[in-house]
Amino acid sequence: MFFSIIIPLYNRPLEIDELLYTLTQQTYLQFEVLVIEDGSKIIAKDIVDSYADKLAISYYYKENAGQGFARNFGFEHAKGDYFVIFDSDCLIPIDYLEIVKNYLLDHQLDAYGGPDGAHPSFTAVQKAISYSMTSPFTTGGIRGNKKHIGQFHPRSFNMGISREVWERTGGFILTRLGEDIEFSIRIHSMGFKIGLIPEAIVYHKRRTDLIQFYKQLHFFGRARINIYKHFPSELKVVHFFPALFTLFLALSLILNTFNHPLAELCNTLLAIYILLIFFHSWNINKSAKVAFLSIAASFVQLTAYGLGFMQDLWKRIIFRQH
Template sequence: MFFSIIIPLYNRPQEIKELLQTLTLQSYKNFEVLVIEDGSVNDAEEIVKSFVGQLDVRYFVKENAGQGFARNFAFERAKGDYFIIFDSDCLIPEDYLQIVNNSLTKNWLDAYGGPDDAHPSFTPTQKAISYSMTSPFTTGGIRGNKKGIGQFHPRSFNMGISRQVWEKAGGFIITRLAEDLEYSIRIHSLGFKIGLIPDAKVYHKRRTNFLQFYKQIHFFGRARINVYKFHPTQLKLIHFFPAFFTLSLLFTAISNIFNWRIAVLCNVILALIILLIFFHAWIKNKSAKIAFLSLVASFIQLTAYGLGFMQDFWKRIILKRS
């Protein structure tokens, strides 16, 4: 099988260098790489060209329109039987393509997604953010890297679709705000077979500090409402959990001022949540420091998502603004 690896890029030359370096180490060699520079000011042309001879790589430049439409641009030019999408801030294990090829040969999927993890070289903050984005105790547990919570939806940091899917479903119809989730839902609606390939993981850097992380997750909370506008049946009770959590923190704070009896119960529940996340992160990362940072990242994730969700729920659903 011939794969076309598609990577949209916006002002991240160093990241694409590290990603392409990991692709040169792939044990499976039957693939091409398409890098789409989406109107970057700080472009990566020279970096990408330095990999010519090591990779079958093509570099394109287009006006900025967002990652969804950059991927569409690549779909139209890809030669592969199967398209694989990565975010530019990923590192790819050397057996990734071999795992995907073996899995699709044994159990065909029209589209697939894979999990993400923290690389040993990541900073403690990046490892903490990775924990919060994959933990079963945060929204990370429902973002496409686990089985068992509703319909599986691949996400664009680690996602593959067959050429047949693209020919029938077309490309992305929105370019930001959960464009990958909307695309996955649409692929499902057309009857294609979608699944998780558990061993096809990538190392996803995500954000490098908590302020960037807050902004990203706030955006994700808003994005859930954007998906609702296209697919109303996809808004489930579980998607309200971060908003409930955020409101419960506010209620706990108010209770501590005005009603100590209620405050005692709220504080006990909050303490149990803190201990659960802290010790789970400690066991997973074998580091008290990363466990503490994971606790911070988890609370940022839940509240940022909750605030973004509530913001656009109020504006776009209650007030019906576009």
């Protein structure tokens, strides 16, 4: 099995350097790498070229059109039987391709997704952000969890498709705002077999501070409404949780401001929730510092997503604006 690894890139030369280094360590060697520079102002060509003697690697520069169409560009130039998509801020364990190859040979998946986690070298903030994106107390454990809720949708930070999937679907039709989930739903609808490979984990850096993390999650909340516009049945109860949590926080603030009798109940519920996050994160990360930061990251994750979700729900669904 020959893999084509496709990596869209936008103004992140240091990240692509780290990612490419991890690919030089792979135990399975039947693969090529395609880096698609999507109109970046900070060009990474020299860094990519420095790996020419270590990897079968190709570099392409194109005008900026977003990550979805950058991946399509990579599909068009790929030689592999199977295409693997990574985000540029991922680090890949040395046995990743070996694990994927063996699993695909046993299970014959047309498309797959894998989980993400925090590498030991990540900062405390990055580990806290990773926790908030994978915790059952925030996302419900729907991202790469064996017991995920509903139909499994691979995410583009760690996703693979067969050449046949690309040829029949035509790739991404959205370039951002939930493009990977839309693509996954369309793959399902065409009868292809999609599955989770639990052991095919990547270490996902995401954002390095909570401000950037807020902006990213606000965008994700808006993306969920964009997916709803294409597939109304894909809006589930779990997707409303961040918005309800955000409204609950606002209600708690109002009740406390006016010393309402229900304020004490709200405060108790919040205290329980905070303690659950703290001790769960501490158990996973073995660090009180990361556990404290996980509380902040979880609140940022939920409120940012909730506000983005409500913003586009109000604008695009209720008032039907484009």
